[in-house]
Amino acid sequence: xxxxxxxxxxxxxxxxxxxxxxxxxxxxxxxxxxxxxxxxxxxxxxxxxxxxxxxxxxxxxxxxxxxxxxxxxxxxxxxxxxxxxxxxxxxxxxxxxxxxxxxxxxxxxxxxxxxxxxxxxxxxxxxxxxxxxxxxxxxxxxxxxxxxxxxxxxxxxxxxxxxxxxxxxxxxxxxxxxxxxxxxxxxxxxxxxxx
Amino acid sequence: xxxxxxxxxxxxxxxxxxxxxxxxxxxxxxxxxxxxxxxxxxxxxxxxxxxxxxxxxxxxxxxxxxxxxxxxxxxxxxxxxxxxxxxxxxxxxxxxxxxxxxxxxxxxxxxxxxxxxxxxxxxxxxxxxxxxxxxxxxxxxxxxxxxxxxxxxxxxxxxxxxxxxxxxxxxxxxxxxxxxxxxxxxxxxxxxxxxxxxxxxxxxxxxxxxxxxxxxxxxxxxxxxxxxxxxxxxxxxxx
Numbered sequence: 001x002x003x004x005x006x007x008x009x010x011x012x013x014x015x016x017x018x019x020x021x022x023x024x025x026x027x028x029x030x031x032x033x034x035x036x037x038x039x040x041x042x043x044x045x046x047x048x049x050x051x052x053x054x055x056x057x058x059x060x061x062x063x064x065x066x067x068x069x070x071x072x073x074x075x076x077x078x079x080x081x082x083x084x085x086x087x088x089x090x091x092x093x094x095x096x097x098x099x100x101x102x103x104x105x106x107x108x109x110x111x112x113x114x115x116x117x118x119x120x121x122x123x124x125x126x127x128x129x130x131x132x133x134x135x136x137x138x139x140x141x142x143x144x145x146x147x148x149x150x151x152x153x154x155x156x157x158x159x160x161x162x163x164x165x166x167x168x169x170x171x172x173x174x175x176x177x178x179x180x181x182x183x184x185x186x187x188x189x190x191x192x193x194x195x
Numbered sequence: 196x197x198x199x200x201x202x203x204x205x206x207x208x209x210x211x212x213x214x215x216x217x218x219x220x221x222x223x224x225x226x227x228x229x230x231x232x233x234x235x236x237x238x239x240x241x242x243x244x245x246x247x248x249x250x251x252x253x254x255x256x257x258x259x260x261x262x263x264x265x266x267x268x269x270x271x272x273x274x275x276x277x278x279x280x281x282x283x284x285x286x287x288x289x290x291x292x293x294x295x296x297x298x299x300x301x302x303x304x305x306x307x308x309x310x311x312x313x314x315x316x317x318x319x320x321x322x323x324x325x326x327x328x329x330x331x332x333x334x335x336x337x338x339x340x341x342x343x344x345x346x347x348x349x350x351x352x353x354x355x356x357x358x359x360x361x362x363x364x365x366x367x368x369x370x371x372x373x374x375x376x377x378x379x380x381x382x383x384x385x386x387x388x389x390x391x392x393x394x395x396x397x398x399x400x401x402x403x404x405x406x407x408x409x410x411x412x413x414x415x416x417x418x419x420x421x422x423x424x425x426x427x428x429x430x431x432x433x434x
Contacts, residue, residue: 090273122287129389153385153402157360159322170385 006119009112013080015068015120018060022069025078027052029099064089069101070113079104082117092128094121098141105140111148122175130173135159136166151171199220225255242299244421247340249299249313249347256300259309263330269311270366270393271330301331301344309334311371313344315352323359325352329371339420341371346421349410359407366391367399380413381405393394 019025047055049137058069068082087094092158098113114132123128132149134141135158149171157165241250252260264272297318301311311331315359318325327348331341345363363372363381381403391402 043346093390131387152387154401155362155384156382156404158324170387174389 005115009115009119010073012073013079013109013116014071014073015113016071018047018056018067018081019112022078023053023056025162026056026081028134029081029101056100057108065094070098070109070111072104079109080113082113084117084121085166087121087125087127092126093131094127095126095131095133098130100140109143111144114172118173118178122178128175131170132173133168133170135161135168137161142169145169145171211226242351244304244347246304246343246421247347248302249344250302250397252298252300254311256309260312263312263332267289267393268333269330269369269371270391270398271369271371273329273391273393277297293403299348300434301329302342303335303340310340311344315348318356320358321357322355324362325358326362326364331371335373336369343421345372346417349405350414350418350421353407353410361405361410363403365401365403366393367401369398382409 012188016140029045030052064087065084067081070082071077071079072079078101080098082096082098085095085097091126096114096117098110100110100115104110121130131152132145133188134145136142146169150173151169152172155168155170158168159166241248243249267273297315299313300309301313302308309328313330314328316326316328327345329341329345331338331344335341349361354359362384363373382405383401385402386406387400387402389397390417391398
């Protein structure tokens, strides 16, 4: 029997809007030294809390590019952040991203959060295609994404980190593939369920 | 490369002001000012070649841009706003984003008429790369004008802003660059099938990359054609 990846993801994580009480935690994540590794850029400015809150609130006002807190289902623990950039409703595509707190990265939660986000985008915005990108310095998501999504580009030496330039991989997921369940089955095979 | 007097952004004693919109650009930090000064150098008054010249977009271009947008003869326009007013808003929003995007009008040197638009999106001076999109009016598409405009801009980005890599975004079936003579000019690094919906058809977006080392090899070959003579840098190196 094939288990739906969407239902598995629903059992693991919940996405909810960002609230004011989350700002401190997001600020702490933003100050993580390895954030550059995950987001493929070392040029994240060092901000005061007030500046950070001002920028975050500006970002959260962008209704077309939602930003969610990822919560662990059951315990309600806040474990990460997920969102989109560059939603294009005319052409039906968007760029999706997920950030997880360090202690949750080696488990299934990242994939589950991305699945929930993609499910939301395909249903709510009627998109045809969702992109995601990851750099070769991100050991947590590169291998699973190579199995679960279509690799559409490799931008060589795209970003600099720790004294050298690294490649950036562009992946895409099509709604038709998603509906047919091909991607969902591949995704299930990428990581073990932590429970 | 010749530098003219008119800059798209003027930084004087007061707040910098966008020449195109007349709107003030409010600076929030010293680094933003430094960044703006750097980007102000992006086509400061224009870049000039034998066939084409590049100059900043001005309000009197909006009517023509509107016409190009409405005719929409290329998928290029589908990533830009739809109308005159929204194009004006687009120019203003570019200012508010700290100028990571930039658009120049391509002029025909013979008639001095606007014949296209060349746009830089996602300029990242820190990581050293930018993406260039080129649109040429239909009658100029089979000619070399798009290629010349591209070379002028690439040379500026590589030499003045010290970028190490430039991406060219092109759409399947719409070769605005006219690269026929230089098939190995770029390395293709990404193909995004079904990326755009254009006239009822899903069109593929291709991302081509040109590295600074490759540009410096090719520059000796193409510069005479584009610039009609040796560049100041070549003259300097010979001296």
